[in-house]
Amino acid sequence: MTALLPRRGLAQILALIVILAVDRAVSPQFFDLRLQDGRLFGSLVDVLNRGTPVALLSLGMVLVIATRGIDLSVGAVMAISGAIAASLADTHGLPVVLSAALGAGLVCGLWNGFLVAVLGMQPIVATLILMVAGRGIAQLITEGRIVTFSSPDLVWLGNGSVLGLPVPVVIALGMLILTGAVVRGSALGLLIEATGGNARASELAGVGTRAMILSVYVWCGVCAALAGVIAAADIMGADANNAGLWLELDAILAVVIGGTSLFGGRFSLVLAVLGALIIQTMNTGILLSGYPPEFNLLVKAVVVLAVLLVQSPKLSGIAGLVTGLRRTKA
Amino acid sequence: MRGLPPALITAIVLVAGFAACAVQFPNIASTRVVGNLLTDNAFLGIVATGMTFVIISGGIDLSVGSVIGFSTVFVALAIERWGMPPLVAFVAILVLSAAFGAAMGAVIHVFDLPPFIVTLAGMFLARGASFLLSTESVPITAPVYSTVSDFALRMPGGGRLTTIAIIMLAIVIGGALLLHLTRFGANVYALGGSRATASLMGVAVGKMTVKIYMLSSLLAGIAGIVFSFYTSAGYSLSAVGVELDTIAAVVIGGTLLTGGQGSVIGTFLGVLIQGLIQTYINFDGTLSSWWTKIATGILLFAFIALQQGLVALARRPATKSAGAAT
Numbered sequence: 117m118t119a120l121l122p123r124r125g126l127a128q129i130l131a132l133i134v135i136l137a138v139d140r141a142v143s144p145q146f147f148d149l150r151l152q153d154g155r156l157f158g159s160l161v162d163v164l165n166r167g168t169p170v171a172l173l174s175l176g177m178v179l180v181i182a183t184r185g186i187d188l189s190v191g192a193v194m195a196i197s198g199a200i201a202a203s204l205a206d207t208h209g210l211p212v213v214l215s216a217a218l219g220a221g222l223v224c225g226l227w228n229g230f231l232v233a234v235l236g237m238q239p240i241v242a243t244l245i246l247m248v249a250g251r252g253i254a255q256l257i258t259e260g261r262i263v264t265f266s267s268p269d270l271v272w273l274g275n276g277s278v279l280g281l282p283v284p285v286v287i288a289l290g291m292l293i294l295t296g297a298v299v300r301g302s303a304l305g306l307l308i309e310a311t312g313g314n315a316r317a318s319e320l321a322g323v324g325t326r327a328m329i330l331s332v333y334v335w336c337g338v339c340a341a342l343a344g345v346i347a348a349a350d351i352m353g354a355d356a357n358n359a360g361l362w363l364e365l366d367a368i369l370a371v372v373i374g375g376t377s378l379f380g381g382r383f384s385l386v387l388a389v390l391g392a393l394i395i396q397t398m399n400t401g402i403l404l405s406g407y408p409p410e411f412n413l414l415v416k417a418v419v420v421l422a423v424l425l426v427q428s429p430k431l432s433g434i435a436g437l438v439t440g441l442r443r444t445k446a
Numbered sequence: 447m448r449g450l451p452p453a454l455i456t457a458i459v460l461v462a463g464f465a466a467c468a469v470q471f472p473n474i475a476s477t478r479v480v481g482n483l484l485t486d487n488a489f490l491g492i493v494a495t496g497m498t499f500v501i502i503s504g505g506i507d508l509s510v511g512s513v514i515g516f517s518t519v520f521v522a523l524a525i526e527r528w529g530m531p532p533l534v535a536f537v538a539i540l541v542l543s544a545a546f547g548a549a550m551g552a553v554i555h556v557f558d559l560p561p562f563i564v565t566l567a568g569m570f571l572a573r574g575a576s577f578l579l580s581t582e583s584v585p586i587t588a589p590v591y592s593t594v595s596d597f598a599l600r601m602p603g604g605g606r607l608t609t610i611a612i613i614m615l616a617i618v619i620g621g622a623l624l625l626h627l628t629r630f631g632a633n634v635y636a637l638g639g640s641r642a643t644a645s646l647m648g649v650a651v652g653k654m655t656v657k658i659y660m661l662s663s664l665l666a667g668i669a670g671i672v673f674s675f676y677t678s679a680g681y682s683l684s685a686v687g688v689e690l691d692t693i694a695a696v697v698i699g700g701t702l703l704t705g706g707q708g709s710v711i712g713t714f715l716g717v718l719i720q721g722l723i724q725t726y727i728n729f730d731g732t733l734s735s736w737w738t739k740i741a742t743g744i745l746l747f748a749f750i751a752l753q754q755g756l757v758a759l760a761r762r763p764a765t766k767s768a769g770a771a772t
Contacts, residue, residue, distance in 0.1 A: 186562070240506070240562065241703045241750055248690055249743020255736035356736075365566060378560050410581060413574030420567040424559050 127426075128374060128390050135397045142405040155277040159400060161285075167396030168284035169194070169360070171389045172343040173367035174374070175288075175295050176336030178388035181371050183329050184312040184380025185232060185239035187336045190367055192250025193224045194344030194360030199257040201345045202354035205265035213270060214345065221341020222334055224250070229333030233326040247364070254356035264353040274349025284346045288389075291339065296385050305383075308332060312380025369416065370395055373423050452700025452753065453712030459745075460715050463722055471729045477605025479725060481598075484611035487721040489514065489669040489676065491614040491714060493688065494695045495621035496665030498713045501696050502625070503658050504638040504705030505561035509550065509568035510666040511688035513543050515681070516576040517670020522584035522680025532590045540667050546572065547663025551656035565659075569689070576682035583681040591678055610672045617665065622710040634658060638705025694742050695720055698749050719745065 139159070140146045149158040173190050180187045197217040204213045224246060231242035265271075276283040299305035310318040311328045319325045340360075348354045373391035376383040398419070402411050468475040484491075493510045500507045517539050524535035550568045554561050598606035625631040633654050636644040645651045674680055693703075699716030701708025723741045727733045 235751065235754055237750060237754060238703055241697070244690070244693065245743050245747045245750070248694060248746060249740050252736040252739030252743065255734070256740070260734050260736060365570075368563070368566070372563065378563055408577070408581070410574060410577030413570045413577065415574075417567045417570035417574060420563065420570065421553075424553075424563060424567065425557060 125387050132394050139401040156280045163396050163400050164285045165282045167393050168288045169343040169347050170366045171288045171392040172339050174370040174388040174392045176339030177367040178371045178383050179332040180336045182308050182312045182383035188243040188364050189246035190340040191360035191364040192247050193340035195254035195356050197221050197341035197344035198348035198354040198359045199254040202263040202265050202348050205267040205270045210269040217345045218341045221337040225334035225337020229330035233329040258356045262355045270349050453709045456700050456712050456715040460719050467726050477601040477603035481605035483721045485608045487717050488610040488614040489673040491717045492617050493666050493669040494692045494713045496662035497692045497696050498710050500662045502638045502708045503634045507662045508565040508689045511685045512569045512572035513666035514670040514685035516572045517667050518674040518680040518684050519576045519579045519682050521674050522586050525588050543667030544660050544664040547660040548656050551659030555652045555655040583679050585679045610675050618714045
């Protein structure tokens, strides 16, 4: 087991390097970076910047999936928080806008968590409700229009830069460090893994599984709300129909690529974010290569299948058998 | 309450809803509106019938919307660009979609993977493939299409029962017979109840899984053909998000998402409830279409909460007796 630990993540890093190399091959300027007006520009920065929403979503999603759950509503939550942020932006200060938008995400997360942890609904079903209704709620807030704003504070969140890096990237990095510090700096991460591994056994062992499940959905809602604010700030407007559309699937994909099993249990925050970056590097690569963006979906499908097959219990059973044989030989 | 089958509750909600709508807008209570309701939701009814089988067996199929989209594009291109006779094109797409479903079922069974994620990959794949075929809307001008859309049975009161509504009704009835009266149907329930038990009782779990997903994709293919009749065009972005409407219809129809319980008739009623909400919003004129989503969400919640309550009630005596035994 201990020998395996350093090897965790190797596959993801290798995959990222391979995709980066392919990107370099199709677009020779891929690694070029230049500093302009105190901000870095280049394809790599672009990948990080565009990857931010999915990276943020995957931070919440990985915790939810670790408890053996799933959150289908994150795209709809993005639309809601983006709609709230955009409608408040020109009349209120940034603190009010942010707390209203993130508060909405928190409430959405509480609702999902309540359904799953207290009412005992299946996570897919429970979050499906908000996935369907959420976009309607977002459209209710924007009254069906695309709400635009010009508040420089909020625009800065999407387009500004700190120390040469785009603000969204800094926020995502901050959230990764914060989440990591909270779940790995304490026993929380272990308790979440225990809940996902075997909820009943953990309950009997004294883990407050309900509180665990509730809090991961709340965190997932907050992360989604933050992603929604950034997405709205990026385009200086909120589009209730299209903001975060299908991003829940990308977030789940990122988590799965990051090696966290959909059956719950052990999870890795860093690898989930790496998964989000892999997806974005692929997207950017396809765009740069001049292929129509429609190829994205096909490539994604193939990647999902490949990752699934690698993760499959049946296949890992065979792999386990092989390593077991090797060990007995040694 | 306990003896009440969930589908009956759906029927009560539908009748009550229809009555409430009819009180406000008397024109709703006409065969004309009912005929339109059936026509507008024909493709949804067909694909939801297939989804009912999948969900009762304990699975889920997220790929149906994409398969519908792919089918419309394929049929349009086959007829208009590749010069295939429409019937040949229909057979080809049905074979293709059935094979696609069978492949997903096989992957789910052989590699023991969650259906959610396998059909998610299927969804990407089918949508991507339809984009590759064509990103534009391809109009279909074949004479069959105008004949089919002109044909309709007259109902008393001036309503029209169109060809695609008839196809949908036939598939719903066929699906109900298949689910409730055949060995295949019994096996579907057995799988949803417990995979392990079903396998011990001699159900060929692998074959069943393949067949169930094959049926779902096949019906999605038929729904795609019906959709192309409905719009007289093939478009790769058609039926985006239909998988959600379908799952919602199945759940509102009283099918348990954990599997093992449900009915095709309930699903059909669930489709009609969704259609009724849409019709009401059209009649009202001031409500915007996003209210459909909110109303569907509220109904979904109500039905799932109700099911949860029923399941808890059903489990209660079992846990009590288990407690007494220890």
